Amino acid sequence: xxxxxxxxxxxxxxxxxxxxxxxxxxxxxxxxxxxxxxxxxxxxxxxxxxxxxxxxxxxxxxxxxxxxxxxxxxxxxxxxxxxxxxxxxxxxxxxxxxxxxxxxxxxxxxxxxxxxxxxxxxxxxxxxxxxxxxxxxxxxxxxxxxxxxxxxxxxxxxxxxxxxxxxxxxxxxxxxxxxxxxxxxxxxxxxxxxxxxxxxxxxxxxxxxxxxxxxxxxxxxxxxxxxxxxxxxxxxxxxxxxxxxxxxxxxxxxxxxxxxxxxxxxxxxxxxxxxxxxxxxxxxxxxxxxxxxxxxxxxxxxxxxxxxxxxxxxxxxxxxxxxxxxxxxxxxxxxxxxxxxxxxxxxxxxxxxxxxxxxxxxxxxxxxxxxxxxxxxxxxxxxxxxxxxxxxxxxxxxxxxxxxxxxxxxxxxxxxxxxxxxxxx
Numbered sequence: 051x052x053x054x055x056x057x058x059x060x061x062x063x064x065x066x067x068x069x070x071x072x073x074x075x076x077x078x079x080x081x082x083x084x085x086x087x088x089x090x091x092x093x094x095x096x097x098x099x100x101x102x103x104x105x106x107x108x109x110x111x112x113x114x115x116x117x118x119x120x121x122x123x124x125x126x127x128x129x130x131x132x133x134x135x136x137x138x139x140x141x142x143x144x145x146x147x148x149x150x151x152x153x154x155x156x157x158x159x160x161x162x163x164x165x166x167x168x169x170x171x172x173x174x175x176x177x178x179x180x181x182x183x184x185x186x187x188x189x190x191x192x193x194x195x196x197x198x199x200x201x202x203x204x205x206x207x208x209x210x211x212x213x214x215x216x217x218x219x220x221x222x223x224x225x226x227x228x229x230x231x232x233x234x235x236x237x238x239x240x241x242x243x244x245x246x247x248x249x250x251x252x253x254x255x256x257x258x259x260x261x262x263x264x265x266x267x268x269x270x271x272x273x274x275x276x277x278x279x280x281x282x283x284x285x286x287x288x289x290x291x292x293x294x295x296x297x298x299x300x301x302x303x304x305x306x307x308x309x310x311x312x313x314x315x316x317x318x319x320x321x322x323x324x325x326x327x328x329x330x331x332x333x334x335x336x337x338x339x340x341x342x343x344x345x346x347x348x349x350x351x352x353x354x355x356x357x358x359x360x361x362x363x364x365x366x367x368x369x370x371x372x373x374x375x376x377x378x379x380x381x382x383x384x385x386x387x388x389x390x391x392x393x394x395x396x397x398x399x400x401x402x403x404x405x406x407x408x409x410x411x412x413x414x415x416x417x418x419x420x421x422x423x424x425x426x427x428x429x430x431x432x433x434x435x436x437x438x439x440x441x442x443x444x445x446x447x448x449x450x451x452x453x454x455x456x457x458x459x460x461x462x463x464x465x466x467x468x469x470x471x472x473x474x475x
Contacts, residue, residue: 113166116159120424123296123376124303130155141214153304158213160428161206161223167421168203172196174414191237195282198233202226220432227429231286238279276332277401281411284329285419291322293426295356299376300431301438302363306372308438312364319357323350330394333401341397348390356383 119125127148130138134155138145145151175196182188205226212219295318298311326349334342359379367375398412445452 116163119159120163125156127152164425165206172200194237195234202230281415289422291318294318294430296427297430301434306367309364315360319353323353337400339397339400345390345394352386
């Protein structure tokens with residue numbers, strides 16, 4: 051029997067254990083991290099991409115820009131945003147002068163910052179007034195100023211869209227500011243002591259509604275009400291003069307050829323010092339704190355420096371002269387006023403401790419003062435420009451009368467006799 055031919059030799063198994071293991075796929079090896087499925091197919095995850103950064107909010111960006119602009123007296127023409135310049139150029143009538151464009155862009159930022167500041171002031175004032183609904187007179191005294199702030203806040207926000215139309219916007223802002231300014235003065239004509247007449251000991255909850263956290267004798271109540279009125283009215287009263295001073299400097303930078311802003315500074319500076327003394331002497335008499343006196347003296351020094359500088363500004367200048375003069379004034383003036391403000395804030399702390407007032411009332415009073423100064427800078431600048439235009443229209447064609455008056459003045463004050471003969475009567 052013939053044996054069968056030998057078969058092909060067996061092939062060698064691949065190296066390594068392969069029995070029962072999934073086989074690697076054939077083909078090129080994928081690059082990067084990969085995952086193998088049960089069927090042996092590769093699944094490459096998508097490449098990781100960093101998340102795109104969120105674009106900054108337009109509101110926040112403009113708020114930052116407004117905060118940088120509003121506390122200055124002017125902005126340079128190259129600081130006007132392209133969108134602002136386009137809107138001013140397309141306004142009716144169009145505004146192409148770069149200095150006027152910068153002025154209106156500055157006003158826009160001041161108004162925006164004031165509108166934002168009025169929101170928390172209004173909310174805090176209304177919440178505070180709602181705590182005293184059990185006593186209608188107290189509620190009225192607290193709610194009416196807060197309501198006026200809310201109305202003015204609405205006026206500011208509604209007029210932001212008209213920032214390129216100065217004549218239309220300034221009227222609405224002026225009337226809204228009048229309501230905002232005068233309401234607290236009208237409200238405090240009501241005698242608060244009548245709320246507690248006939249009560250031997252002041253009720254704690256009623257005092258708390260007024261902002262006093264202690265218990266006082268009946269005879270002290272009129273003085274306590276005076277302090278409450280001061281915290282409400284003083285920020286508005288004192289802010290009138292610094293607002294007018296800043297407005298005069300703004301207009302001098304905008305129209306350096308006019309002399310009226312310098313004379314306004316000369317008159318407003320001593321009135322500011324006198325008003326600050328009259329108002330701050332009341333809390334000083336309550337506390338006896340020397341910080342009040344130091345603060346008032348600092349204010350007087352600052353106003354004396356400002357009044358003297360006002361004489362230098364009360365003449366026609368060119369742009370460079372006005373910029374240099376006001377820049378030199380502000381360095382010393384702002385330093386003096388900042389130091390005085392810090393001293394007064396320290397003194398107000400002793401008033402809070404002495405009368406058990408809420409510290410938030412003092413903080414709100416400071417915020418109201420700064421807000422009032424900002425809005426008064428803008429309102430005051432509008433009023434100065436408006437009255438300069440009225441004066442120009444009234445004096446037109448009367449140059450010969452002005453010349454004759456100047457010769458009379460020269461003759462009156464000259465010790466050596468007039469250079470020109472005085473005009474005949």
